[in-house]
Amino acid sequence: MSKDVAVLGAGMHPWGKWGQSFVGYGVKAAQDALKDAGVEWKDIQLVAGGDTIRNGYPGYVAGATFAQALGWSGAKVSSSYGACATGAQAISVARANILAGLCDVALVIGADAAPKGFFAPTGGRRPEDPDWLRFHIQGITNPTYFGLYARRRMEVYGATPQDFAAVKVKNSRHGLHNPNARYRKEVTLEEVMSSAVVADPLHLLDICATSDGAAALVLSSMDFARKHTTHPVKISAVSTVTPRYPNDIIEMPNLATDSKAGVGLPEIGFKESIAHGAYEEAGLGPEDMSVAEVYDLSTALELDWYEQIGLCPPGDAERLLRDGDTSLGGRVPVNPSGGLACFGEAVPAQAIAQVCELTWQLRGQAEGRQVEGAKAGVTVNQGLFGHGSSVICTV
């Protein structure tokens, strides 16, 4: 059985700090996706919402919140959360329903209105919650983990802060002409290096901001798609894997890793396993990819992803970047959208936005940032507590 579903439509609300409700952003993105698909809201059979945990109860039941805003239609609903990987959870629900024959066409929506500054846990005293505990007892924020990984790259592979800054320079160029990007300004190496150090060795401009934004997709069965279009972009794989025990790399929001004293390490590490799962499902490999959208929470993390999604062996990411392989015009451009560097993070929208970008790239509609002749692309992302997220699109 084919595991393909069609991406009939993609839409976004531009990223920024707009001071409005996440619901309006989501509706705008959904309406754009429906228009792009040539499908009417009343024909949608399933709404899969990506939840936001920073906007009260409507955010926890995002599917119904968006359905109500678009006008109750009796469609089936789903609301899911997986931190940064929320969008992949929503995509996975829609895809599984379509592949199981439970529906023909679904609308996937994720939207957020984000606070300024550091993300922090919700209130109350909850020592049994690792997210609360790490903030309270050690003052450990998300950039702490980004800093630890970046320093590790320097120690193990000889990376430099200039290498990290060069990722920002590349992504700022990529995002220049992206109408949905929040930051559309070229950034120089000197500007990154002279911005304040937030989590040594990372500077302010190495770390992504938090943003408002929304992204939506209309997904359908291949049969349904043939009635609407001739060569739809397809989702060929969705990986939502968890780590394998023991995971010996410290992960947000934990204060300690698993212990490897009693059990040997698994054959594949968590971050490597995420895209690996998608490649296996699609029957494709890294060498088949023409483009990648990776989760650059920090510049140094983008370099980690090059290796973890198989674009190069461990330790070669800096060379790949320096050789221009991952820039537009290179062998396999990474983050042609501009990535989180140009968007900032709108948590539940982000994994959906990655697929929107691949859709436009594979259709040849990514004006000003087009990867020429793109045939297949991969997204990768990771949510707090162990949510893998990787999608492969083909045309």
Place this chain on the structure above:
Amino acid sequence: MEPFAMIEKTNAPAVEGLFTMDLHEPRLLGTRCRACRTYFFPAERTFCRNPACDHSDFEDVRLSPTGKLWSFTSANYKPPAPFIAKEPFEPFAIAAVELEEEGMTILGQVADGLGVAALKTGMPMELVLRELYQDEEHVYYTWNWKPIHGGSDA
């Protein structure tokens, strides 16, 4: 004539059950599965997280007080609540320390205002307790990591 100013504050852990309240030789408190010998910190008492082990019999263990620095970073800006920052805020370093016996890496602030310039991956580190914050009756402590004296080039 300020009788209340004389009252000594009581030392207390910021969160119960994570470490011994021993200011001289503190230890982190974990558990170990009696069947598969896997360690847990914070303590796990309900189920073994090793997927190949279906036991739920744990012994309390005191984790090794020393380890090797795996990586480090800094917090140059004040973390949000529920962290209670000293005013004015002073940046601190954060260490990820590998415990050999337990086969695990544990995070913690670096003690005594030592910055990243004092740190080097692989250097030996030891566990210490330091004040996290105070209220009117208590001084609350947490664990920190500190380079072992003279160990900077080890």
